Amino acid sequence: MSVDDLKKIAARQLFYELNQQESHEIAKQRVDQKISHEPQYNFTKVYKIPVRRLIVEGILTTAEKAFLFDIIPFVNRDTNIIVDDRGFPMGQQKLLDMCRMGRTKLSEVTNGLIDKGILTPEIEEGKKYYRVNREYIECKRKEFIDVRI
Numbered sequence: 458m459s460v461d462d463l464k465k466i467a468a469r470q471l472f473y474e475l476n477q478q479e480s481h482e483i484a485k486q487r488v489d490q491k492i493s494h495e496p497q498y499n500f501t502k503v504y505k506i507p508v509r510r511l512i513v514e515g516i517l518t519t520a521e522k523a524f525l526f527d528i529i530p531f532v533n534r535d536t537n538i539i540v541d542d543r544g545f546p547m548g549q550q551k552l553l554d555m556c557r558m559g560r561t562k563l564s565e566v567t568n569g570l571i572d573k574g575i576l577t578p579e580i581e582e583g584k585k586y587y588r589v590n591r592e593y594i595e596c597k598r599k600e601f602i603d604v605r606i
Contacts, residue, residue, distance in 0.1 A: 507593050516573060520558070524566045525575070525594070527556050532596040537589045538579070546579075546586035 511517045517525075531547065533540045539547045547555070553563055567587065570576040577588045589595075 511573070511575075511593075518566075518569065520562065520566050521569055521573075521575075524556060524563075524570070528589070529594065531555070532589050532594060534596040537591055537594075537596065539587050539589065546581070546584070548584050548586060552587075 512522070528539050531539050531541070533544065539552070541547050541551055549560070549563065552567075553560060556563060558566070567576060567578075571578055575590050575593050577590065579586055579588055
């Protein structure tokens with residue numbers, strides 16, 4: 458073999474090693490990006506014993522049960538406030554749109570849940586919104602859900 462042939466072989470080997478290393482770095486970056494951009498999953502935990510008591514003893518009306526089921530995906534994981542898709546507290550109008558019930562019926566349902574201690578009304582800047590009592594329903598990130606009762 459000539460010196461030129463050896464140089465070509467060495468250059469090919471170096472080129473191959475650099476491509477392998479670059480491919481590895483690119484693959485690693487892609488994996489890191491996928492990990493960092495994975496969605497944060499929130500879980501809503503419904504506490505069986507207190508909720509079961511409300512149902513078995515007939516404390517909740519059918520409309521109240523339906524309302525509680527409707528709001529589960531909208532409970533904020535940090536505050537337990539009912540929020541919209543952008544994370545802003547839902548006022549009366551947004552709740553009306555989401556639940557598809559009349560203003561009178563919504564007022565009746567929310568007032569019933571307030572009287573039963575399941576919702577707490579909060580007013581900020583003249584707007585009324587609701588916080589769900591954590592004794593009944595709680596939303597947290599997956600890793601923070603306590604599996605004990």
